[in-house]
Amino acid sequence: MKQQSLKTPLVLVNLKCYTESIGNGAHRIARAAREIMDESGVTIALAPLYTDIHPINHHYDIPVFAQHVDPVDPGAHTGRMPLAAIKSAGAIGSLVNHSEYRLNVADIEKNVSALKGAGLLSCVCSNNVATTAALAALNPNYVAIEPPELIGGKISVSEANPDIITDSVDVVRKISPAVKVLTGAGIHSGKCVKTAVDLGTDGVLLASSVVKAEDPAAVLRDLVSLL
Template identity: 40%
Template sequence: MFVINCKNYEEISGDKIIKFVKTAEKISKKFKVKVAIAPPQHLIGVVSKSSIPILAQHIDDSKIGSTTGFIVPELLKKSGVKGSLINHSEHRIPSKDIKKLVLKLKELKMISILCVKDVAEARKYAKINPDYIAIEPPELIGSGKAVSTEKPELITKAAVAVKSAKNKTKLLCGAGIVSGEDVSKAVELGSKGILVASGIVKSKNWDKIMSEFAKSMV
């Protein structure tokens, strides 16, 4: 699983998100790698009919109806969105909400990607069986330093922690992945995919960097 979080970067603002997603579609097909994109929330509708999974960056434990400003999972599904990130380091939420939202996405047959900051959280939340757990040490996010090289033991320990839950949860590696070499190392250490952001979105050549990452996964 190759997940790209676009955050609220200016590089994909407006209709630039369309070119970005089309590039990802091409790379996914070429390398036979599952690529998913999490665009800024206000641009989801622009690309929700893509041939690759479009994810929300955040969801709320709110219901359809009088819930102004909240992001409701059921409505996202009706718009073609395939799942969501939960508890990203830049949008942390309480543990009770995490559990409710993982369950909600499971009920809706949507993809849940639960972000954690350390091995202890990976072990704790693997028990609630999200589809993916993405480990991303906050100090490495956007640093240009990869967790696979700066803290390789974190990936191996997280992989063991996730596996110990004995369910279908898979580990993704996040934070600071900037090259194909970083991707290969993460996979070698036990990750089943990657969660990346600035390393892709801020690149001058999306096609080239997505190809490099996808090729390194296979």
């Protein structure tokens, strides 16, 4: 099946389970993402709650990732989310192995292959350079390096730990050059994004600075301003 693709640099916003991401909140962020995408030409993708995959993709024509997919085939499971369901809702891909939803390596591999087989994108999250190397060997579309101690904070990975970005880019280039690298944790300004891209990444994965903003469009406008 033909694989989906997204233009680089990519700004991928994970809406997580924040109050601001539920119901109308998700639409508010989606409207802002649509506005800034049209204004700037930079690709902004969203990873909303499952219930918002279809509405956001349908109403705003925004590339949508699931925050997780369960490594199960359709069948007698209860409370799980099979890949076929996120695909039919309109997801272009899924996050896999976020720090807030760790998986074992066998399940990460199963998800990456299943997403590829379905023509969807995989964005596998990693916490350090050694994990990044192991995950790049699985050939996902993206590896997103996010130091857990900086997630949700005010100091970004670009400011606090540029070496982890450079080392991750180097290791991925050596192991699987086709794999794209994102970075995230604490990303909150155009300068953070520019530093990440200048250090060799293909974009950023972020959450709180946009989701919890009073004016998500203003924050997104700043985030893409130096690209």
